Amino acid sequence: MKANNDIRNSLLHTLSSGEFCSGQHLAEHLGVTRAAISNHVKALQALGLDIFSLQGKGYRLSQPLSLLCEETIQSQTKGNLIINSVVDSTNQVIKDKHKELPQGSVCLAECQTAGRGRRGKVWQSPFGANLYLSMLWRFDSGYQALDGLSLVIGLAVSNTLEQLYGLSAQLKWPNDVYVNNKKLGGVLVEVEGQFGGACSTIIGIGLNVAMPKQIDIDQPWVDLTQILPHAINRNELASTLINTLRDTIAEFEKKGFSGFVAPWQKKNVFAERQVNLINGKQVISGICVGIDERGGLLLKQEDKVTAHYGGEISVRSAE
CATH class of the missing domain: 1.10.10.10 (Winged helix-like DNA-binding domain superfamily/Winged helix DNA-binding domain)
Known part of the structure; x- marks a missing residue:
């Protein structure tokens, strides 16, 4: 049976x-x-x-369903590929196997039952609607090599969308992809390893493709189906993103973050805008003037500019 x-x-x-x-x-x-x-x-x-x-x-x-095809994606990419129908989260699949998987391994799934966003938030992951992808990348030089990594991943996603669809997506510090001031996708980077030694990063990406309208999300969002006039081939999207990610991370590993600062600045959704930085109960207001060489957010208050770091900080428009 x-x-x-x-x-x-x-x-x-x-x-x-x-x-x-x-x-x-x-x-x-x-x-x-x-x-x-x-x-x-x-x-x-x-x-x-x-x-x-x-x-x-x-x-x-309600609409035709484009299912992920391992054979198609594997034929257009190199490296280890895992495709599952339903998982708790693609990040967790990679995390559970990270010691035995080869560099650049990728996990894709049609659905996540426990998808995760930053700060413990749930990432809505209905079946076959979006792209849920995680990649393993080891850094021999350890934690100190990871400054700006989530920003680099956001750039890779934005560049993929521009390459495939001519879509100009913007980036919100530290890990969100925006179109028309609405969230299109997000990045979650998790790290396994000890300080001072080599570490493994699990790079998770969620990208809205054809989100069911009944899904309850607590902020303005958009998907590719709303933006583009044609159907989205998720296998093509996945293949192109995987290739772009591998190339981009390899460049980041070799050259560091400094070469990515200017490209990120051009896509900064809050450039020269009044924002609130929220860290727990603390709220700091100022003008977002970009990022520094370590990937910290630069906030201008009167004539003083300060850099802010940390995965627990949220940035919201104050306008």
């Missing part, structure tokens, strides 16, 4: 065209009962898939 995941994957492949398919046909095709098909549809809906049914016609996805 097929495992539940296998049945659900086959069910999705059958429905991926966006056309109606009868419950009877699905049951016969997958070798299960119609009641089982109904239960599998409910399980997929719980993962964020918009599947609806119509008496006499059967089941249908």
Whole structure:
């Protein structure tokens, strides 16, 4: 008997065209009962898939679904690739195996049940809607080599979008990708290792592609489907992003962060704007005037400019 995941994957492949398919046909095709098909549809809906049914016609996805294809992505990239249907988080998959995986290993998933953002926030990860990607990169020189890494990753994402779609995305310190003042994606860098020695970074990226409208997110957001006039090929997007990431991180590892400061400044969403820096209960207001050579945010208050660092700081517009 097929495992539940296998049945659900086959069910999705059958429905991926966006056309109606009868419950009877699905049951016969997958070798299960119609009641089982109904239960599998409910399980997929719980993962964020918009599947609806119509008496006499059967089941249908609200829009065609572009599933990740390991063969396609592997043919367009180099290095180790892991693609899963449902995971707790792609970062966690890499973290659990980081000691045995080769440099540059990538994990992709259709859905995350425990996707993570910065400061412990939940990253909404409905099935097949977006891109959830994590990459392993080891730095032999340790923690001191990581200054500005999350900013570099944001640049790699922005450059990928420009290369593929001619899309000019902006960056919000320290790890968000913005279009039209709305969040399109985010970066989460986690580190494994000891201070003073080599370390492994797990670089997680979430990018909104076709987010279901019913998803509850506590800030203005946008996805590529809203921005672009054509359907998004997630396999092409994943392949291009993987290649760009590997090239960009290799350059960062070799040359350091200084060469990335000016390109990041050009994409700074809050350039010369009044902002609030929030760290717990502390709020500091000033004008964002860019970043320094270590990736710290530069804040101007009257005639004084100070640099601010730390993964727990949030930046919000004060305008």
